Amino acid sequence: MSTSDSLNTELLKKTPVFGLRVWVLIGLGVGLLIVLILLILSIWMTSQRKMRRTFDKFPLSQIPNVSKEITVDRVGGHSLAQSFHEREGPIYSLNDKFIDKDSGKMLAHSMSKSSDADNMSQCSSIYHNDRAGSSYSGDEGSSGPKMKQYSSYGLVSASPLVGLPEFSHLGWGHWFTLRDLEYATNRFSKENVLGEGGYGVVYRGHLINGTQVAVKKLLNNLGQAEKEFRVEVEAIGHVRHKNLVRLLGYCVEGTHRMLVYEYVNNGNLEQWLHGAMRQHGVLTWENRMKVILGTAKALAYLHEAIEPKVVHRDIKSSNILIDDEYNGKVSDFGLAKLLGSGKSHVTTRVMGTFGYVAPEYANTGLLNEKSDVYSFGVLLLEAVTGRDPVDYGRPANEVNLVEWLKMMVGDRRAEEVVDPALEVRPSTRALKRALLVALRCVDPNADKRPKMGQVVRMLEAEEVPHREDRRHRRSHMSSMEIEPLRESANSSDMENNGGTSEGWLAGRSRA
Numbered sequence: 001m002s003t004s005d006s007l008n009t010e011l012l013k014k015t016p017v018f019g020l021r022v023w024v025l026i027g028l029g030v031g032l033l034i035v036l037i038l039l040i041l042s043i044w045m046t047s048q049r050k051m052r053r054t055f056d057k058f059p060l061s062q063i064p065n066v067s068k069e070i071t072v073d074r075v076g077g078h079s080l081a082q083s084f085h086e087r088e089g090p091i092y093s094l095n096d097k098f099i100d101k102d103s104g105k106m107l108a109h110s111m112s113k114s115s116d117a118d119n120m121s122q123c124s125s126i127y128h129n130d131r132a133g134s135s136y137s138g139d140e141g142s143s144g145p146k147m148k149q150y151s152s153y154g155l156v157s158a159s160p161l162v163g164l165p166e167f168s169h170l171g172w173g174h175w176f177t178l179r180d181l182e183y184a185t186n187r188f189s190k191e192n193v194l195g196e197g198g199y200g201v202v203y204r205g206h207l208i209n210g211t212q213v214a215v216k217k218l219l220n221n222l223g224q225a226e227k228e229f230r231v232e233v234e235a236i237g238h239v240r241h242k243n244l245v246r247l248l249g250y251c252v253e254g255t256h257r258m259l260v261y262e263y264v265n266n267g268n269l270e271q272w273l274h275g276a277m278r279q280h281g282v283l284t285w286e287n288r289m290k291v292i293l294g295t296a297k298a299l300a301y302l303h304e305a306i307e308p309k310v311v312h313r314d315i316k317s318s319n320i321l322i323d324d325e326y327n328g329k330v331s332d333f334g335l336a337k338l339l340g341s342g343k344s345h346v347t348t349r350v351m352g353t354f355g356y357v358a359p360e361y362a363n364t365g366l367l368n369e370k371s372d373v374y375s376f377g378v379l380l381l382e383a384v385t386g387r388d389p390v391d392y393g394r395p396a397n398e399v400n401l402v403e404w405l406k407m408m409v410g411d412r413r414a415e416e417v418v419d420p421a422l423e424v425r426p427s428t429r430a431l432k433r434a435l436l437v438a439l440r441c442v443d444p445n446a447d448k449r450p451k452m453g454q455v456v457r458m459l460e461a462e463e464v465p466h467r468e469d470r471r472h473r474r475s476h477m478s479s480m481e482i483e484p485l486r487e488s489a490n491s492s493d494m495e496n497n498g499g500t501s502e503g504w505l506a507g508r509s510r511a
């Protein structure tokens with residue numbers, strides 16, 4: 001028998017497997033193998049595609065660190081940073097750039113100069129320099145941009161990702177579509193409403209990657225041009241600090257204007273002092289001071305560390321959000337400007353909130369960062385006393401918190417102003433320090449109020465020295481810190497009440 005005949009015979013033999021012949025079994029085996037290979041291939045390809053899509057869509061934690069390659073072009077022989085430094089900017093011009101004053105590095109550049117800023121299908125973005133742990137190392141001496149897509153202003157134009165949400169892979173934020181945010185907030189459901197303020201309704205949301213966010217749906221009757229809105233949001237979005245609520249992105253679609261913020265999960269100071277969060281217990285003195293100090297640092301940053309400086313205009317307890325470690329985070333900064341001051345309903349917003357507004361701002365509309373300092377002083381008094389800045393439920397001489405406080409200090413009754421809800425009272429020294437700072441901040445004379453940087457230093461000072469250390473104290477706490485207090489006390493109502501805060505703060509008893 002030939003070999004092929006014997007092979008045929010072998011193939012035709014029946015096997016114990018369902019009596020199938022050998023050749024049928026071999027065929028089945030090969031077929032199964034092919035199907036298996038195809039299956040594995042398709043699973044692999046699908047997972048690859050998914051991964052790419054997730055990355056494209058929400059790379060919040062995966063922004064590639066390419067800032068080292070950023071170059072800052074020179075304009076007329078000057079670096080941009082230098083030329084911005086040389087220019088005296090207005091208080092808050094969002095079409096301008098933010099610069100870290102210490103380093104002179106550019107924090108942000110508005111997208112208004114982008115050649116394709118008008119093109120909705122493109123996402124222009126900007127780069128930032130986070131003060132803490134910056135990875136920016138722009139080579140200012142470089143003769144030209146290293147990456148093609150940078151315009152000569154250092155702007156980045158991300159390539160259009162047709163059909164996918166835009167994101168700025170070098171900069172701070174995301175351009176969300178209305179659909180993204182509808183999905184995140186369950187179609188802006190009532191259950192997700194966190195609250196409503198003068199600017200619009202705030203919703204809790206979850207992005208597709210699980211990130212919790214707060215979506216502020218702005219009142220859409222502002223008629224603000226799309227480009228202008230985006231320019232301003234992008235400028236605000238770059239101002240970053242541990243104690244400022246982070247803006248993650250925004251949405252501009254039709255008449256919709258939305259801002260997407262990091263979600264801060266532990267209520268706001270107003271709720272802790274007077275409202276919903278009280279059921280979680282009383283905010284301890286230490287946590288109150290932690291929140292206050294964080295707020296002071298954020299304001300010092302806005303006023304003193306960036307150029308042009310930012311005046312918040314609406315410092316109040318409901319704008320101080322609190323995280324689960326009791327860090328205070330200032331929200332709504334820049335919104336008054338963002339939404340434009342010319343619009344009628346915004347006018348009241350620009351004027352801040354009753355009880356917190358500095359007298360000169362309320363009277364004349366004159367605005368500078370010292371108005372924020374005043375509001376901060378009121379906030380501090382609110383935290384110390386647990387009282388509302390204005391409370392018509394109280395006797396006439398107690399309605400206005402600042403006036404009442406001055407009266408109490410003047411009457412040597414400062415120990416009585418502490419929030420009675422506090423289970424553990426602060427030490428006299430800690431109380432003195434807080435009141436000293438607050439009284440200086442609410443000085444009727446704006447020029448005499450300290451800068452926020454000074455406020456931070458005063459709050460951080462280990463302790464207010466004893467009376468016996470007074471000589472020493474002059475060097476410890478600079479005269480800058482003591483003298484204005486005496487003057488402020490003299491110029492304030494306290495004098496009429498027979499005493500000065502400095503007298504009390506120095507531990508003197510009334511003769």
Ligand SMILES: Nc1ncnc2c1ncn2[C@@H]1O[C@H](COP(=O)(O)OP(=O)(O)OP(=O)(O)O)[C@@H](O)[C@H]1O
Pocket residue numbers: 194195196197198199200201202213214245261262263264265267268314318319321331332
């Ligand atoms: N990023 C956020 N994370 C968590 N909650 C937030 C966030 N932003 C705002 N909220 C909450 O949403 C609610 C509404 O906030 P919003 O700032 O709009 O109003 P407001 O501060 O009460 O008033 P105003 O508009 O006058 O500032 C508040 O309870 C606030 O604590």
